[in-house]
Amino acid sequence: MNKTWLPRAGAAPARRPEGAALDPAPPSGPRRRALHLLARGAGAAGALALLGLAGCSEAKPSFNAIDLTGADYARDFRLTDMNGRERTLADFRGKVVAVFFGFAQCPDVCPTTMLEMKQIKDKLGADGDKLQVIYITVDPARDTAEVMKAYMEAFDPGFLALIPTAEQLAATAKDFKVYYKKVDGKTPGSYTMDHSAATYLYDPQGRLRLYARYGTPVDAMAADIQALLKQG
Numbered sequence: 001m002n003k004t005w006l007p008r009a010g011a012a013p014a015r016r017p018e019g020a021a022l023d024p025a026p027p028s029g030p031r032r033r034a035l036h037l038l039a040r041g042a043g044a045a046g047a048l049a050l051l052g053l054a055g056c057s058e059a060k061p062s063f064n065a066i067d068l069t070g071a072d073y074a075r076d077f078r079l080t081d082m083n084g085r086e087r088t089l090a091d092f093r094g095k096v097v098a099v100f101f102g103f104a105q106c107p108d109v110c111p112t113t114m115l116e117m118k119q120i121k122d123k124l125g126a127d128g129d130k131l132q133v134i135y136i137t138v139d140p141a142r143d144t145a146e147v148m149k150a151y152m153e154a155f156d157p158g159f160l161a162l163i164p165t166a167e168q169l170a171a172t173a174k175d176f177k178v179y180y181k182k183v184d185g186k187t188p189g190s191y192t193m194d195h196s197a198a199t200y201l202y203d204p205q206g207r208l209r210l211y212a213r214y215g216t217p218v219d220a221m222a223a224d225i226q227a228l229l230k231q232g
């Protein structure tokens with residue numbers, strides 16, 4: 001499994017106060033940035049004004065996952081689900097959509113991610129049905145509609161699998177900056193798939209917002225999803 005692969009988060013600019021533009025500040029909250037300014041000897045008045053902003057309702061929300069807001073890729077898909085229905089993000093307005101690429105025969109990363117998504121959905125309680133998990137298979141040769149129906153059912157009947165053709169997979173993976181590769185197995189004719197193992201999160205308006213690395217704690221992800229739902 002390729003767990004470290006990450007698309008360049010080029011379009012996630014943290015708004016920086018004037019004068020701190022050259023500072024490679026970590027993407028933490030405005031309060032942290034304000035303290036940073038203080039440490040750099042910025043005018044006390046300016047710093048106080050910034051600290052005041054930290055309590056303002058317009059302060060940018062901070063997420064646990066990587067903020068991809070405004071990214072110009074992975075904006076949508078058009079693929080057939082395991083029930084034969086063509087799907088795009090517009091089908092899921094009003095929900096947070098979690099998109100993951102994997103394959104049913106994966107021994108660890110994929111089932112772990114799906115189990116965690118199920119835990120997150122349960123944690124959300126009444127809001128659980130406002131989370132739509134979407135699993136795009138990178139192994140459409142083996143992951144037929146029948147296989148994927150049983151697979152998703154094993155985790156949550158509401159989870160949806162999308163089954164691209166080989167051509168659609170190549171195009172979608174490219175657009176999503178997702179890596180996948182067929183790798184020969186130990187026995188002749190067998191194979192496994194290497195693939196990116198992170199989750200993209202879309203807000204209820206269908207905008208790409210977050211990139212959660214594999215291993216992001218369940219609580220952290222649930223908090224992010226709740227924050228996206230709250231924004232509407």
Ligand SMILES: [Cu+2]
Pocket residue numbers: 001102103106107108109110111195
């Ligand atoms: Cu996997």
